[in-house]
Amino acid sequence: MRHKGTKADAIVVAAVMGSVVLSGCGEGSGSKTEGDGTPPSASGSADAQEQGTTEVRAAYDKTAEAESARMTIRMNLAAEGQTITSEGKGVLGLAEGDSVMTVTAQDETIEQRVVDQVLYQKVPGQKTPGGKPWIKIDLEKVAAQQGLGNQQIGDPAQTAAYAKAIADKDVTKVGTEKVGGVNTTHYKVSVDVSKLPGGDQMSKQLGPTLPMQVWLDDEGRLRRQQIDMTVKAPASAQPEGSTSPQQLKMNTVMEFSDFGTEVDAEAPPAGQVTDMTDKALQGSRQQS
Incomplete structure (x- = not known):
């Protein structure tokens, strides 16, 4: 198999980050209330922002209630x-994270499955x-080494942690748009990384x-989700002779x-699989 480090790392990062964010924001508890001295216009704006925050916090739980969905991803x-x-x-199971x-990357088509937090990939003809x-690649082991913890990979029980990382001031309503022919409300969101489980390590990688x-x-x-980030490149993706960390x-x-579509995710037969987890962990250790 030809090794294209950057491409492989990109796909793995997409899979991991997709799972991390899908475990996303659950319903928060409590809301800010305005004092009697707040001007009506400011109060109205605050109420609208508060409502948006509540809707965004609840979105991941409401999406997960559908149990599964068809998904497209572009990175x-x-x-x-x-x-x-x-x-x-x-297709993606919204409760367990199986998919x-x-x-398709660099003119190659890759068959990919995630089953019980293990990523499987096959390139036809290679x-x-x-x-x-x-x-x-065992995603739980990779996440654990990076200080993210297993709870961040497709575990809906941890959604409250994301809710706590979003404050009212971090949610802005952009407007209404159609996504796939469906009416949607568009929000911009800023998540406080330090408030997430494993946030100290994540902050080093994501800011x-x-x-x-x-x-x-x-x-x-959720009908659409967009994430923009800058991360430190894995060592395997660094140019030879590079002396400074590469930013991706x-x-x-x-x-x-x-929503509700069937997800038939099964691991390939063990005899057809090479375990690359140790190599992924080695590359991860070389980052720091």
Whole structure:
């Protein structure tokens, strides 16, 4: 199998970050109330912002209640004047995070599955270093080493942590738009990374805030989510002889439709899989 470090890392990062954000924001508790001395116009604006915050916080729980959806994802990864675009489409289990997708990157089509927090990938016509068609990476182990913790990978029980990381001032209503023919409300959101589980480590990689945009349908479910971030590149993606950390700028847009669709995610037969987790962990350790 030809090794294209940047492309492989990009796809893995997309899978991991997609799972991280999908575990997203749950319903928050409590709301700010304005004092009697607040001018009516300011109070109205604050009330609207408060309502938007509540809707965004609740969106991930409401989306997860659908149990599954069809998803498309488009990611642009830019580093040192080069841009790599990957596109994926498939189905996603919103409770467990299992998925079956086809990903296209650098003119190659990759079959991808996530089953029980293990990422499997196969490039048709190519063999892994072990001579087998599939590779696998244990996402829980990678996340744990990076200080993210298992709870951040597709665990809906942790949604409250994201709700606490979003304050009223961090949500701005942009307007209304159609996404896939569906009416949606568009919000800009800023997540305080330090308030997330593993936030200290995440802050080193992502900075203090995670800027997102979300589009919610009339039932309060996610229809589109956009994330823009700058992350430190994995060592495997660093140019040879580089003495300074390479910065990767990543734009990811996910869209959801056909809620309740069936997800048939099964791990490939063990005899057809080469475990690349240790290599991924080694590359991760070399970052710091």
